[in-house]
Each structure stands twice: as C-alpha cells, then as structure tokens.
Amino acid sequence: MTTPGRLSDPYASDGGSANLADILERVLDKGIVIAGDIRINLLDIELLTIKLRLIVASLDKAKEMGIDWWEDDPALSGAARRRELSRENEQLQARIAELESRHDDSRDAHAEVVRDE
Template sequence: MTEASLWQSGAPSVSARGPGSGANLADILERVLDKGVVIAGDIQINLLDIELLTIKLRLLVASVDKAKEMGIDWWEHDPSLSSRAPKPVESRDLAAENRELRDRIAALEAGKETS
C-alpha cells in the first residue's frame, strides 16, 4: 500500500524531509480538525485468566466547531474551564440561598393555613 493510497481523498503523501513538508503537515492538520479523528483502544491485565484491570481509552481529535456539530460541548459547562459555566455549590452564597428557601417555605406554609 502506498502512502498516497492511505488518504481517502487522494491527498499528497507527507514526507518529513522536503521543502513543502510544513505546508503538507498544515493541510493534514486542517483536514483532521475539520473531519475529526477517533482513536480507540483497550488495555486488559489478566493474571491466571482473572481480569485484574481494564482500561478503555477513547480519544477524539476535532476542532471546536466540529465537536459542537457532534453535540460535544462539555467544556462550556465545566466551571474550571469556562467563566460562563454555573458555579459549583461550594462557591455559591449558601447563606443567601438558605434565606431564600426559608422565605419560600414560609410563604407556602402561610398559603396552606389560609386554605
């Protein structure tokens, strides 16, 4: 199998030597980010036919736009990666939330008594 036949769309082969290799590498990187690549593998450690450890590895390499097209946007909801993500419970003003909940309970109880 030749290098050129490895690429489905007939892209030119990439050589690490040669003056145009930077442009070819950039083209390949652009194609990978545009289309996306999935790399999957499993590692199992057995001792005397007893499974001790299984590690399942899944890696997706794609651009942010392509990931969003596929419905992957976990980084937008992770507070450590995005300032727009909701804050974790520990960082909220728990005293204010507690007061608000007590007021709501009082209002509900007052509504029951008048019924």
C-alpha cells in the same frame, strides 16, 4: 502540480505527499476517533480495564457532534464558573435565611419563658 501564485488543494489526491498543515486541517475539519482498551489480567482474572477514547476535531466539529463538555467545566469556562458561583451563592443565602429563622424562633421562645416567670 501547482502553478506559481496558486495554493494547492489540501484535499487533492494527486498522489503527492501532504504536509503537516494539510493533514491537520483535514483532521480538524472531518474529525478522527482513536479508540483502544487496556486490560490487565492475572491468571485469567481481570484486574483492570481502561477504555480509551480520543477524539481530535475542531471545536465547531465537536459541537456539531454534540460534544461540548468544556462549556460546563468551571475549570475551563468562565461562564460555567460564574454559574457555579451563582448556584453556591443562592445555596448559602438560603442556608443563612434558615439559620436566621431558627435563631428568631429560639429568641422568641426564650422571651416567652422569661415573660412567664
């Protein structure tokens, strides 16, 4: 039972029904895992297996559990995208330096041939 001016405790177990906000708060605070497998067989031959794992938790709780894949996904994280672009830029600069070096070597070799003639 609640008194006027006071919010009810969402974790109270007084037998009352919890509203959606209370349930969502509890799920995000504690986290929930839903797991299932789907198998498709034909004449006892396994054709397909799909393993489903669903974790519902707040970002803080997920990080606490060691789940932070979104931080490294360039589609979801600006920092990850910047890291990917920086890495790509370094690779391209190295490739350009290599090509310029080959070009200089080729030009020097051509100059020696012309001088020898």
